[in-house]
Amino acid sequence: TYEKLWLVASMVLIVGFIATVTYGSVGLGITMIGDDESTIAPDDIGDDDQFGEPRVEQVGEDEYEAYVIAQTWTFQPDPIEVPAGSKVTFYVTSPDVVHGFAVPGTNINAMVIPGETAQLSVEFDEPGEYGIICNEYCGAGHHDMEGELIVQ
Template identity: 55%
Template sequence: MHIHKYEKLWLGLGLLLIVGFIATITYGAVGAGVTMVDESGEVVNPNNLSEHPEFGDPGVEQVGENEYDVHVISRQFAFSPGTASPITVPANSTINFYVTSSDVIHGFSIVGTNANTMVIPGEVAEITVEAEEPGEYGIVCHEYCGQGHHDMAGTMEVVPQDEYNGSEQ
């Protein structure tokens, strides 16, 4: 059986594309270092967050030299802290965010950083951000959470180390 040279060319290109797609998917799943959401995070009762040790009074807490934990509650249609008062952290520090929801599914994204997660009632999402440069960063909800969703926004302020007062929060 004779196969025309153009048929061989298209067959070769098709096989090359298949191998390329498989390589791309493999790299995206294994090589890029992207981790998927799993069930390893803490579980809380969304109806009793006020009684939880960290979420009862959410905010910023220094846990080491240049390392801070920030507990945030997402609720329709605000972040606490973040919306009414900004989350204030010092520059050149590591910020560990622990975010949960008290009502419905929300999103939590800090514009200009790697922080981007879905916030599910009863589950605690953990995100680590390196706050290098002073500035103001917007916090947005990127999951539709109701008719006031478009107003659900907040602020994270990164201030110079010498201007930071840990008792502000």
């Protein structure tokens, strides 16, 4: 019947969409991974093992983890410094409102939702300096909410 055809057609569309998104991220060298386990209550961020001290931490040869807090209207740490030739997994959370974590000129672009951790892994081949901007409206200081990412 037409109803069944419709159902199949929408399934194909959905699978196609997922495949496109997956291919898009992989093809551009940036992997986005969902992460339910590091959900954190905004009130607990200061005491949290990961976010109590925003930082970049070396976790392996050429592998780093960056714990970043986006908060009206700064990013911490600032600047974020990582070595060239490294793979960095960013964990970004917010204790207050929705912020963005975006690095123009790269694919880094995540929505940072209070109580959740945005996770994204990026490989940095070349040294460079980048601006970090918030691209979600977050109040009076939104347009001044900037940070710096230095690849050395």
